[in-house]
Amino acid sequence: MLDKKTWNRILQGQLGGIAEKVEQGKRLSREDGVFLAESSNLPELGLTADYARRKRVGDVVYFINNAHINHTNICKNLCRFCAFGRTAEAPGAFALTLAEIAAKVEQFKVYRPSEVHIVGGLNPALPFSYYEEMLKIVRDALPDACIQAFDAVEIDFLAEISGLGVKGVLSRLQEAGLCSLPGGGAEIFNPAVRREICPQKISGERWLEVHKAAHQLGLPTNATMLYGHLESPGDIVDHLLRLRSLQDETGGFLAFIPLPFHPENTSFSHLRRRSGFDDLKIVALSRLLLDNFLYIKSFWIMLTPNLAQISLAFGANDLDGVVREERIAHDAGAATPQYQPLENFLRVIRESGRIPVERDTLYHVLRRF
Amino acid sequence: MPQTLNMERISDKVFSGERISAEEGLYLLEKADLLSLGLMADQVRRRKHPRGVVTFVIDRNINYTNICCCGCRFCAFFRPPRHAEGYLLTQEEIFRKIEELLAVGGTQVLMQGGLHPDLDLEYFENLFQEIKRRYPVKLHSLSPVEIDYLAKKSGLPLEQVIKRLQEAGLDSLPGGGAEILVERVRQEISPEKIGARRWLEVTAAVHRMGMKSTATMMFGHRETPGERVSHLEAVRSLQDESGGFTAFIPWTYQPGNTMLGGRAISSWEYLRMTAVSRIYLDNIPNLQVSWVTQGVKVAQIALAFGANDFGSTMLEENVVRAAGVGYSSSEQELATLIKNAGFAAAQRDNLYHILKHY
Numbered sequence: 001m002l003d004k005k006t007w008n009r010i011l012q013g014q015l016g017g018i019a020e021k022v023e024q025g026k027r028l029s030r031e032d033g034v035f036l037a038e039s040s041n042l043p044e045l046g047l048t049a050d051y052a053r054r055k056r057v058g059d060v061v062y063f064i065n066n067a068h069i070n071h072t073n074i075c076k077n078l079c080r081f082c083a084f085g086r087t088a089e090a091p092g093a094f095a096l097t098l099a100e101i102a103a104k105v106e107q108f109k110v111y112r113p114s115e116v117h118i119v120g121g122l123n124p125a126l127p128f129s130y131y132e133e134m135l136k137i138v139r140d141a142l143p144d145a146c147i148q149a150f151d152a153v154e155i156d157f158l159a160e161i162s163g164l165g166v167k168g169v170l171s172r173l174q175e176a177g178l179c180s181l182p183g184g185g186a187e188i189f190n191p192a193v194r195r196e197i198c199p200q201k202i203s204g205e206r207w208l209e210v211h212k213a214a215h216q217l218g219l220p221t222n223a224t225m226l227y228g229h230l231e232s233p234g235d236i237v238d239h240l241l242r243l244r245s246l247q248d249e250t251g252g253f254l255a256f257i258p259l260p261f262h263p264e265n266t267s268f269s270h271l272r273r274r275s276g277f278d279d280l281k282i283v284a285l286s287r288l289l290l291d292n293f294l295y296i297k298s299f300w301i302m303l304t305p306n307l308a309q310i311s312l313a314f315g316a317n318d319l320d321g322v323v324r325e326e327r328i329a330h331d332a333g334a335a336t337p338q339y340q341p342l343e344n345f346l347r348v349i350r351e352s353g354r355i356p357v358e359r360d361t362l363y364h365v366l367r368r369f
Numbered sequence: 370m371p372q373t374l375n376m377e378r379i380s381d382k383v384f385s386g387e388r389i390s391a392e393e394g395l396y397l398l399e400k401a402d403l404l405s406l407g408l409m410a411d412q413v414r415r416r417k418h419p420r421g422v423v424t425f426v427i428d429r430n431i432n433y434t435n436i437c438c439c440g441c442r443f444c445a446f447f448r449p450p451r452h453a454e455g456y457l458l459t460q461e462e463i464f465r466k467i468e469e470l471l472a473v474g475g476t477q478v479l480m481q482g483g484l485h486p487d488l489d490l491e492y493f494e495n496l497f498q499e500i501k502r503r504y505p506v507k508l509h510s511l512s513p514v515e516i517d518y519l520a521k522k523s524g525l526p527l528e529q530v531i532k533r534l535q536e537a538g539l540d541s542l543p544g545g546g547a548e549i550l551v552e553r554v555r556q557e558i559s560p561e562k563i564g565a566r567r568w569l570e571v572t573a574a575v576h577r578m579g580m581k582s583t584a585t586m587m588f589g590h591r592e593t594p595g596e597r598v599s600h601l602e603a604v605r606s607l608q609d610e611s612g613g614f615t616a617f618i619p620w621t622y623q624p625g626n627t628m629l630g631g632r633a634i635s636s637w638e639y640l641r642m643t644a645v646s647r648i649y650l651d652n653i654p655n656l657q658v659s660w661v662t663q664g665v666k667v668a669q670i671a672l673a674f675g676a677n678d679f680g681s682t683m684l685e686e687n688v689v690r691a692a693g694v695g696y697s698s699s700e701q702e703l704a705t706l707i708k709n710a711g712f713a714a715a716q717r718d719n720l721y722h723i724l725k726h727y
Contacts, residue, residue: 003380039711043408047405050404276669277670279666306637310667313404
């Protein structure tokens with residue numbers, strides 16, 4: 001627990017003005033954000049973010065027992081940062097049949113996941129009915145699990161191939177069992193950076209439109225940011241502020257998940273990996289700027305379990321899941337194992353002085369430890 | 370609440386540059402939150418290094434032999450005498466390694482090895498003389514454990530052994546073999562190794578003879594938090610007397626392939642210990658990260674928890690063989706990481722004198 005003297009030192013320190021705003025519950029400006037993004041004062045930044053975290057969401061750290069399906073890696077977008085997507089002719093290209101998906105879901109049953117997370121490439125060979133059927137298969141096999149599936153980029157693609165429009169697609173998928181949208185595809189909203197890293201992908205505007213539509217239909221969503229490629233500190237801050245505005249409008253975002261870019265096996269393999277300082281700064285900055293988000297998630301599979309634990313002191317309050325199978329980050333060289341047993345989550349959270357809670361997709365408490 | 374009061378009093382002491390007691394050290398280690406420790410340790414680091422320079426040395430770790438009659442239970446490196454996998458490097462092999470080091474701008478050779486029954490004082494005198502005759506390198510070599518072994522084998526007093534090695538070219542000592550300077554712990558993890566008192570005695574003698582050394586701490590095995598603080602206290606007391614320590618290097622026990630086994634402690638705990646070390650050891654100028662055990666990401670983060678030295682580039686043999694490409698990037702990698710954390714990067718020598726700014 002932070003003592004008063006230490007907090008007073010923060011108030012008088014390099015980030016004092018910002019800490020004061022946080023204490024008074026005032027919103028941080030773009031300038032504040034850029035100042036924080038450029039600061040190297042990790043202890044003061046962390047303590048300020050941790051103060052905001054405690055004030056806003058208390059001492060609980062969430063995790064989820066979830067299962068992943070990546071149904072296809074065939075993708076017409078072929079973003080330059082992605083090591084997963086490929087053409088239909090490329091070696092290793094796959095698209096799971098509905099029967100294969102059904103078999104996979106059967107295997108999940110024994111783990112009793114509360115969430116099934118589904119994302120994949122934009123595969124022109126798969127009809128819209130495939131997606132509806134897939135959801136029904138999962139729902140029928142695991143009626144208690146929430147299906148968090150298809151990011152905004154996929155939804156836009158389905159709107160195009162089905163001719164149903166974004167809302168039409170979302171409604172149909174909702175009927176088939178969809179309960180929430182993952183936050184992928186946001187990358188960095190700045191169009192100049194998008195042109196470089198993912199020229200074929202929908203714009204940031206469109207990404208936000210899809211999420212807004214989902215929120216209006218009562219589908220909560222997550223938001224992400226891919227950092228560590230060509231973006232500037234200002235791009236990061238602007239990205240966060242766009243999310244903050246939409247959240248003000250709809251309140252439909254659940255978690256924000258900063259994703260460190262893994263350059264291995266992509267056409268950016270010459271870029272250096274983001275440092276530990278960068279990773280922690282982004283978590284703290286997210287907590288401080290996103291004053292209307294409850295959950296800042298450190299995706300341990302991307303960040304490594306060690307860094308994810310340390311990030312709990314920098315504003316994070318969610319460690320994601322006991323992930324069973326995840327291919328996208330691993331194809332890009334994430335060296336982490338795919339699976340963390342429950343005891344590891346409990347130990348990591350308790351060692352950091354916090355309370356472990358198993359949640360479902362919508363952050364209902366399933367088990368308090 | 371008395372606890373809160375206590376924390377505030379300790380942090381006042383740290384911020385006003387006052388020394389903390391063993392009880393206060395233990396309180397910090399057990400009770401303080403991670404980032405409050407970071408803030409205090411960062412304050413101590415700033416006071417000692419106001420210019421925000423973070424250093425590293427370009428060196429090579431030459432393990433001249435893995436044959437060792439000590440058999441520590443935490444060690445995965447050693448082989449007992451006459452074991453099929455035992456090795457002893459020849460002088461020529463050692464020379465070649467040093468030449469590779471010099472080719473990439475290295476300045477320091479860290480030679481450490483097992484307690485090999487056939488190697489005596491004359492062996493090292495001869496080796497050091499031959500190295501110094503050929504190469505302009507600093508010999509930062511032989512831990513207090515090896516010095517003690519040579520003293521025992523030769524039957525000579527410590528001072529004389531140290532003097533002869535010094536005259537043969539030894540420049541400074543790495544502070545290995547300290548583990549945890551508490552007898553109870555040593556009995557469990559390294560019963561055959563010299564005791565805590567002897568380690569301190571040898572180090573004191575080294576300092577008396579005008580040589581500098583570092584002090585290490587291997588933690589995260591069988592020791593209690595209180596025993597960690599006892600370790601810090603032993604090092605701080607000796608430093609008060611001798612002033613001979615250049616740096617403190619805490620690193621975490623790696624359980625893979627050891628007899629002791631167990632599970633590695635977290636980086637969270639590593640950062641806490643690093644910060645408490647910086648706060649406690651108010652008389653030791655430098656604190657070194659351990660990227661070899663923690664990885665470069667966590668090691669870089671440790672720079673915000675009191676550390677001001679990135680250790681060494683630790684050239685790997687296969688990397689060096691690859692003719693010039695690999696190692697300069699590792700030098701560059703360290704400099705980049707240091708700058709990315711908001712510090713100025715500099716290359717240093719074995720005594721922490723700055724050789725080059727980046």
